[in-house]
Amino acid sequence: MGIYVITGATSGIGAKTASILKEQGHEVVNIDLKGGDINANLASKEGRAAAIDELHKRYPDGIDAMICNAGVSAANGSIPLIISLNYFGATEMAIGVRDLLEKRGGNCVVISSNTIAQGAARMDVVGMLNNQADEDRILDLVKDYDPATAHAFYAATKYALARWARRMSADWGARGVRVNAVAPGNVRTAMTDQLTDEMLVAVRALPVPTNYGGDPLMDPTEIANAIAFLSSPEARGINGVVLFVDGGTDALLHSEKVY
Ligand SMILES: NC(=O)c1ccc[n+]([C@@H]2O[C@H](COP(=O)([O-])OP(=O)(O)OC[C@H]3O[C@@H](n4cnc5c(N)ncnc54)[C@H](O)[C@@H]3O)[C@@H](O)[C@H]2O)c1
Numbered sequence: 001m002g003i004y005v006i007t008g009a010t011s012g013i014g015a016k017t018a019s020i021l022k023e024q025g026h027e028v029v030n031i032d033l034k035g036g037d038i039n040a041n042l043a044s045k046e047g048r049a050a051a052i053d054e055l056h057k058r059y060p061d062g063i064d065a066m067i068c069n070a071g072v073s074a075a076n077g078s079i080p081l082i083i084s085l086n087y088f089g090a091t092e093m094a095i096g097v098r099d100l101l102e103k104r105g106g107n108c109v110v111i112s113s114n115t116i117a118q119g120a121a122r123m124d125v126v127g128m129l130n131n132q133a134d135e136d137r138i139l140d141l142v143k144d145y146d147p148a149t150a151h152a153f154y155a156a157t158k159y160a161l162a163r164w165a166r167r168m169s170a171d172w173g174a175r176g177v178r179v180n181a182v183a184p185g186n187v188r189t190a191m192t193d194q195l196t197d198e199m200l201v202a203v204r205a206l207p208v209p210t211n212y213g214g215d216p217l218m219d220p221t222e223i224a225n226a227i228a229f230l231s232s233p234e235a236r237g238i239n240g241v242v243l244f245v246d247g248g249t250d251a252l253l254h255s256e257k258v259y
Pocket of ligand 1: 007008009010011012013014031032033034040041042043069070071072073085111112113114183184185186187188189190191192
């Protein structure tokens with residue numbers, strides 16, 4: 001059985017993923033702000049460094065999966081937090097444990113979002129995240145933006161995260177480590193509980209071909225199953241994909257894009 005590290009598994013999608021993996025017999029390590037096996041603030045460089053150190057101490061012979069799930073929504077309104085946690089809290093954690101993943105032929109799954117298909121992402125920020133990746137500089141550049149535009153930064157971090165997974169997959173794959181992304185639609189968790197009335201109107205207006213069986217939000221189990229599959233050895237042929245779990249919204253909006 002494997003050693004699965006997951007961030008943000010105290011609640012929501014992460015908690016459900018952790019419980020599925022535990023039921024499968026795996027050892028699961030939750031890194032979270034609170035209630036984790038390792039408590040750390042992954043929005044800070046110090047928090048990430050401490051968590052990475054701790055994982056090296058506990059698992060010197062390697063880990064099987066790094067699932068980068070912790071994130072905050074635009075409802076939170078803090079653009080710097082969105083940038084630091086959603087993008088750097090995922091990519092820096094994955095990079096920090098790549099050596100541990102290589103030791104056991106492991107894999108990495110990052111949690112993106114189907115907001116990347118909706119045209120709301122600030123592509124200038126996506127470019128800075130992917131190509132510059134200088135957290136301090138980017139935080140300095142975005143510090144004066146109106147928190148009311150946080151949704152465009154949320155979508156930008158999730159777009160950059162999916163692109164990061166695609167970019168890393170060739171190099172990491174050649175070292176035996178798969179890298180994939182899951183892009184969920186709207187899911188019933190603490191995150192969506194925080195949505196404002198205006199945001200809920202936007203959620204309900206989204207075209208979802210399956211209509212999620214008449215429910216505007218999915219259950220976290222639906223996303224957790226996809227994450228558990230992608231991070232399992234059964235998915236060993238899958239590397240560099242962005243798996244949309246969104247009832248077909250991405251396909252509807254981009255039906256001509258077949259790869
Ligand atoms: N819920 C949705 O509709 C939805 C849709 C698309 C993508 N997502 C993504 O799925 C992931 C999980 O979201 P969720 O809906 O389960 O949210 P959630 O709020 O239920 O869970 C987020 C978890 O991250 C942890 N966390 C928050 N700040 C942290 C920090 N600074 N350091 C460490 N941990 C921290 C929280 O304590 C919590 O356990 C996020 O990356 C989110 O962007 C969610």
